[in-house]
Amino acid sequence: MHYMDKNEELFRSHYPATPTMPPVSGIDKLWEMETDNSYLKYLYPKITRQISDFVENECDKMEYEGSLMFDLFPDKVALQMMAAGIATQFKKENPDVYPDQPELLRDMIEVVLFHEIMYRRNRYRNHKRLYL
Numbered sequence: 001m002h003y004m005d006k007n008e009e010l011f012r013s014h015y016p017a018t019p020t021m022p023p024v025s026g027i028d029k030l031w032e033m034e035t036d037n038s039y040l041k042y043l044y045p046k047i048t049r050q051i052s053d054f055v056e057n058e059c060d061k062m063e064y065e066g067s068l069m070f071d072l073f074p075d076k077v078a079l080q081m082m083a084a085g086i087a088t089q090f091k092k093e094n095p096d097v098y099p100d101q102p103e104l105l106r107d108m109i110e111v112v113l114f115h116e117i118m119y120r121r122n123r124y125r126n127h128k129r130l131y132l
Contacts, residue, residue, distance in 0.1 A: 033123065037119055047094075047108075050090070050094065052112050055116050059113075059116050069117050069121065074117070079113065079117075080110065083110040086113065
C-alpha cells in the first residue's frame with residue numbers, strides 16, 4: 001500500500017493525464033508582453049520612436065510564414081540590407097537627422113530592427129503554442 005507524503009499532494013497535477021486542450025494561460029503572458037513592449041517604445045527618445053515606426057512598417061511587410069524574419073538563423077547581410085533600405089527611406093523624410101554621422105543612424109536602425117524582429121519572433125512562437 002502506497003502512502004502519500006504530505007507534500008506530494010501539492011505537486012500533483014490537477015489536469016487529466018490524457019492529452020487534451022492545454023489551459024489558455026499563455027494569453028495573459030502575450031498581453032503582458034505587448035503592454036511592456038508598447039510602454040518601453042513610448043519611453044524611446046523622439047528620433048528613436050520615429051525610427052521604430054519605420055522599422056515596424058517594414059516588419060509588417062515581412063510578417064508571413066517562411067519570411068526571413070522567422071528563419072532559425074536569419075542572414076546578417078540580408079538584415080543589414082533591410083536596415084540600409086530603412087535608413088534611406090528615413091533619410092528622405094528626415095534629412096536633418098545625423099547629417100554628419102550616417103553610420104550612427106544606420107547602427108541605430110539595425111539595433112531597433114533586430115529588437116523588433118526578436119520581439120515578433122517571440123510573439124509568433126508563443127502565439128503558435130497557444131493553439132497546439
